[in-house]
Amino acid sequence: MRLVIAKCSVDYDGRLSAHLPLATRLLLVKADGSVLVHSDGGSYKPLNWMSPPCAMAEVEPEAHEAAAGVTAVWQVQHAKSEDRLRVLIHDVLHDSAHDLGVDPGLIKDGVEAHLQKLLAEHIHTLGDGYSLVRREYMTAIGPVDILCRDAEGASVAVEIKRRGDIDGVEQLTRYLELMNRDPHLSPVTGVFAAQEIKPQARTLATDRGIRCVTLDYDALKGIDNSEHRLF
Amino acid sequence: MRLVIAKCSVDYDGRLSAHLPLATRLLLVKADGSVLVHSDGGSYKPLNWMSPPCAMAEVEPEAHEAAAGVTAVWQVQHAKSEDRLRVLIHDVLHDSAHDLGVDPGLIKDGVEAHLQKLLAEHIHTLGDGYSLVRREYMTAIGPVDILCRDAEGASVAVEIKRRGDIDGVEQLTRYLELMNRDPHLSPVTGVFAAQEIKPQARTLATDRGIRCVTLDYDALKGIDNSEHRLF
DNA sequence: TGATCTATGTCGCGT
């Protein structure tokens, strides 16, 4: 990994064109040749970048560029597309290289897949007598997160989101509409389950007769743990 | 901006939990207090991060952490949520600070806006006799990209996407439903125009009587250029 | 490899 602090301007041409006027920035060159241009603010997204696979070449500035004070040009070309990044370097304030080795990678916990698994395992939290039919129940327009049956044996489609907003309600509505055309399943009711449900989503769901359930991830994990402890 | 290369482990707790095992990484602290943890590969997205507004405090490692070789702990707390990042630093291989000043920011040359403009200028590519009513036709629930009329004078609402997926079809459906309640406009048919249309989106659109049109950006540009060349 | 879906999405705009 190479770290360069330099006064530079940057041009990107590819899916769109973008230009960064002359200013002091961090240029980060990774081991795979990818380049990130960061300012001293904003978020984790660079001002401009080139993703791997790509190749960086340091070329001579053209005459008019040299005349304008450009001392070096980094030309970064994507390997599989026409995407190109040109960094015109004026002054270099810092330049260092570091060997980092391979990263073991990120371990995540608490994403939608975990919620789905936990709720499927404890489907009775939706109500007494509920039983799981299957997770990822396939329909023509995509998989329903959970299909189960209530105490009376009626089908219930469950859509799970980490954050429940209006899109999720629309999605579940489409599934319900389709599934209710199937005489083997109909009538199918809906449950919209999320750790947090936006007021607008709750209103829309309720208006369509979809029940909203707020999921408590830690509580579900707690049930899981206490049940495991019995064995 | 502070650049630190260090052997460290990282824990994030907030919308989810995530952990990075001990390894050598770049720690980037921006002027606004935000922190990025980068490995020497992958994409422009950091392995872990904390977005502004947030505050970083360097605290003493706990006894068991110190015993495990931790020499310093960065505790980064988001200002408006419970999101927290803890960086346990073992060895520091590099540490430097740089004053970058404020960045003038990125200048973009848009794509979607350009596509809309091109299609509006060549609305006849949708069919003979089509005429433009207006771009960004305002409705109660938002602007329709293009409103035009077909050869028979019937209203046609056009939704333009770079990538046409199911959301775009839903969006256009909402517009059509609303506009068809307006006796001045009704009947309004829909055209879903995109550079690329996903099969599921095409199926849903067709099922709802919405015509799908694949846009060729270069061809539209070509028409544009050849027409310009006439003058 | 292509299609679909999630994301600690982020970003920018309009109300």
Place this chain on the structure above:
DNA sequence: ACGCGACGTAGATCA
């Protein structure tokens, strides 16, 4: 501040 749509979305999973 909130909602909504675009993004050079990127990344994972599954057929």
